[in-house]
Each structure stands twice: as C-alpha cells, then as structure tokens.
Amino acid sequence: MNSFTTPLLKWFQHSKRDLPWRQTTNPYLIWVSEIILQQTRVDQGISYYEKFIKTFPTLAHLANASFNDVLLVWQGLGYYRRAQNLHNSAKLIFNTLPFRFPSTYVELKKLDGIGDYTAAAIASIAFQEPVAAIDGNVMRVWSRVFCLSHPMNSPQLKKKCSEIMEPLLGEAHPGDINQALMELGATVCKPGDPMCDQCPLKQLCKAHQSGNQRSYPLKAPKPKTRTRFFLFLVNLHLRDQTPCIWIEQRGAGDIWQGLYQFPMIETNAPPDSESLAHIEHLTSMGLTEKPDIQKAVYVKHKLTHQTLHCWFINTNLEKPLTESCISLPMSETHRFAFPRPILNYLHTYLKPEIESDCTFC
DNA sequence: CATACGTGGAA
DNA sequence: TTTCCAAGTAT
Incomplete structure (x- = not known):
C-alpha cells in the first residue's frame, strides 16, 4: 500500500461529509453534481443539486426538457453556459442509439462542458477508472505537500499533480482517492488557514514541516476587470387589464447568455445628460416623458472579470425597445x-x- | 496560453 | 467596504 493513499483513505472514511451526491453511484447524478460544483462552493451547490434532480430525475427527463426550463432551475447559480452544455450533452447521449451513458474518461471528455477534471471525476467515481481528478483543492494539497512553486491554476501545477497522482491510482479505489484529496483540500488543507494538526498527510508534508504551509500554493495573478454601465428601462404597463413588463433575452457572446432582462442601454460612462438625451431620442418609440436619473435605483454588481454599474429607470415606454421584446x-x-x-x-x-398600487389591482 | 464566464460567503 | 476565491471549461 502507498504511504499517501493509506492514511488518506482512512481519514476520508471517517471524516467525509454527508453530501447528497455521495449517496449514489448513478453516473447521471454524479455528472449533474460535478457540473454544478464547477467553480462553485458545496454550500451553494447543494440546494441547486436537490432542485435539479427533483426536476430532472433521469437523463431522459433532462433530454426531453426545454432549455428554458433547465435555465430556470439554474437561475442564480452563475456560469449559465453549464446549463446549456448539460442540456445539450443530455440530448446527445439520449438520442444516440443504442442509449448508453459514456463510461470512460475519453468518451466523457468529448461532451460539451466536460473537461479534464470532470471527465476524470465521473470516470473514477462512477466507473472506477484510475484517472486523476485535479481541481483547485487537489492542486493546493500537492502544492503544499511538495512545496511546488507554480502558481495556482497554472498548467504547470496541474501537470505536476497529474504526475504525482498517476502511481497512486493504480491499485484500488480511484474514486475515493480523488474525492479524499478534494475533501482534504476543502475541509482541512484550506486556502487561508490550513488545519495541519488534523491532516492525515502532515508527516509527509514539506510545507507543514518547514512551517510554510501559508506560503503555498503561489497566488495566481488577479484577473483584469472592465467596467460597464447598464441602463435598464423598467416599464410597468397594463395590457388587457393585466400588469406587464417588457423583457428581452440576452444573446450569445456576452454575460448572462440566454437569460432575460429589462430592455437595456449600455453606455461608456455613468448616465449623464448625453445618455439621457439618447434615451429621450427614444421618444419615437413611445417614450413621452424624460426619465429622471435621480429617481433611478442604482446597483453595483461584480463579476469575476467585470464590474457592472446598473441603473433601473422607470419609463413610460409604450412600445417595445426592440423587435425581440416581450410584454x-x-x-x-x-x-x-x-x-x-x-x-x-x-x-x-x-x-x-x-x-x-391600486391601479394595478 | 491567457482570458472570459456568476455568485455569494468569509475574512 | 473590499478582497478573495470555490469540486473548471471553452476558445
């Protein structure tokens, strides 16, 4: 037995959290959980996982659903492309006869939304294939154990981890070894304050032995962010005695693909007389009153690579801003x-x- | 290979 | 309040 895997598996056996997706070996459910957990904390993912598998209990349910319904379940979780990929791949698997869930790393990786990590995770957890599932947790653990001097998320660090893990996975329990390393990274070998006293690998960890655990892994460079200014035109109106609002669907090539929003004007600077004049110009579209920016609701919203400054302006737009708007x-x-x-x-x-408001009752 | 893609909880 | 960052993938 290996000097790493023995203490690791023993620790995992009695320390693992009781998570919903750990109660199944169903590859479809494992797949859903892995997609949800991409760049997402377990705490945030649990309720989405529960809701998702309740709405789409089997791959057939997902394959036969509309994209809109899939997106609706994903609402609020972020990285919405994941929902699109999950749905597309479900349809592909379900409609390719004979129907069979892809069961190897190579097959899985061909699917949209499944990369190195997810293919290895599903293959090892659901099908016992000895392949290394290397995520941020795993990279942090090995980075400390061997004092690796490559920044977090760098291809070099990932490659190094892959080389370290290959000999560990051959013997048995590849799924448990992968999950144990992730669990260790998530609950003990944490980014800020690793709890080295509780770590099953502390005797083998170079960073801990030299007291340098907080210096690893090396930090990844901060992403550059751009600033954007969104003016949302909110228009509550009555149609057939029914209160309605205009909405439109966001297209490809930008954030929030496929989601809906109020008709929006993007400007290069905060709203001023110029941008308001631009809105006034929309009078031809039925805007009969100049919007008052002072009464607008302002919200700052930060994404990984963007800072959005949003203003919500009540308007009396009587017609849709564009053809694609829906009342x-x-x-x-x-x-x-x-x-x-x-x-x-x-x-x-x-x-x-x-x-x-009684006018809407 | 560097960059874009969401959100919310913790420090 | 701001910063960090979490079970990554596609391009």
Whole structure:
C-alpha cells in the first residue's frame, strides 16, 4: 500500500461529509453534481443539486426538457453556459442509439462542458477508472505537500499533480482517492488557514514541516476587470387589464447568455445628460416623458472579470425597445430566468409595487 | 496560453 | 467596504 493513499483513505472514511451526491453511484447524478460544483462552493451547490434532480430525475427527463426550463432551475447559480452544455450533452447521449451513458474518461471528455477534471471525476467515481481528478483543492494539497512553486491554476501545477497522482491510482479505489484529496483540500488543507494538526498527510508534508504551509500554493495573478454601465428601462404597463413588463433575452457572446432582462442601454460612462438625451431620442418609440436619473435605483454588481454599474429607470415606454421584446405579465415572471441583479430588482421593487398600487389591482 | 464566464460567503 | 476565491471549461 502507498504511504499517501493509506492514511488518506482512512481519514476520508471517517471524516467525509454527508453530501447528497455521495449517496449514489448513478453516473447521471454524479455528472449533474460535478457540473454544478464547477467553480462553485458545496454550500451553494447543494440546494441547486436537490432542485435539479427533483426536476430532472433521469437523463431522459433532462433530454426531453426545454432549455428554458433547465435555465430556470439554474437561475442564480452563475456560469449559465453549464446549463446549456448539460442540456445539450443530455440530448446527445439520449438520442444516440443504442442509449448508453459514456463510461470512460475519453468518451466523457468529448461532451460539451466536460473537461479534464470532470471527465476524470465521473470516470473514477462512477466507473472506477484510475484517472486523476485535479481541481483547485487537489492542486493546493500537492502544492503544499511538495512545496511546488507554480502558481495556482497554472498548467504547470496541474501537470505536476497529474504526475504525482498517476502511481497512486493504480491499485484500488480511484474514486475515493480523488474525492479524499478534494475533501482534504476543502475541509482541512484550506486556502487561508490550513488545519495541519488534523491532516492525515502532515508527516509527509514539506510545507507543514518547514512551517510554510501559508506560503503555498503561489497566488495566481488577479484577473483584469472592465467596467460597464447598464441602463435598464423598467416599464410597468397594463395590457388587457393585466400588469406587464417588457423583457428581452440576452444573446450569445456576452454575460448572462440566454437569460432575460429589462430592455437595456449600455453606455461608456455613468448616465449623464448625453445618455439621457439618447434615451429621450427614444421618444419615437413611445417614450413621452424624460426619465429622471435621480429617481433611478442604482446597483453595483461584480463579476469575476467585470464590474457592472446598473441603473433601473422607470419609463413610460409604450412600445417595445426592440423587435425581440416581450410584454410579460408580472404573474408570469417566475417562468423566465433572470440574472441576479434583475431578479433582485423584480422582487424588491416591482412585486411590492404591484401589490400596493391600486391601479394595478 | 491567457482570458472570459456568476455568485455569494468569509475574512 | 473590499478582497478573495470555490469540486473548471471553452476558445
């Protein structure tokens, strides 16, 4: 037995958390959990996993669902391309006869949304294939154990981890070894304050022995961020005695692909007389009153690579801003997926307004 | 290979 | 308040 895997597996056996996806070996469910957990904390992912498998209990359910319904379940989780990829891959698997869930690393990796890590995770956990699942946790653990001097997320560090793990996975329990390393990274060998006293690998860890555990892994460079200014035109109106709002779907090539928003104007600077003049120009579209920026609701929303400055402006736009706008009854907003800032505005300002304003009763 | 892609909880 | 960052992938 290996000097790493023996203490690791023993520790995992009695220290692992009781997580919903650990109660199954169903590859479909393992797959769903792995996609949800990409760049996502376990705490945040659990409720989404529960909701997802309740809505789509089998691959057939997912394959036969509409993309809109998949996106709706994903609403609020972020990285929405994951939902698209999951749905596309489910349809592909389900419609390729004879129906069989891909069961090897190589087959899995061909699917949209499944890269090195996820292919190895599913192959090892659901099919016992001895392949290394290397995520951020695993890289942090090995980075400390061997004092590796490559920055986090660098291809070099990933390659190094792959070389370290290859001889460990051949004997038995590749799925448990992968999960044990991830669990160790998530609960003990944490980024900020590793709890080395509880670590099954402390005798083997070079960083701990030299007291340098906090110096590893080396930090990845900060991503550059760009700043954007969004003006959302909020228009509550009556259609057939029913309170409605205009919404439009976001397209490809930008954030929030496939989600819905209020008609929006993006400017290069915070709203000023120039941008308001631009909005005024929309008078031809039915805007009969100049929007008052002072009354706008302002929200700052930060993404990994962007800082969004959002203003929500009430308008009396009588026609859609573009051809693709939909006049949606307020009672139907729960059928569409919105980005977090839109959803927050909807629930904080629009829903209460409808309930309190008698003109909409 | 560097960069874009969300969100929310902890420090 | 700001910063960090979490079970990565696609391009």
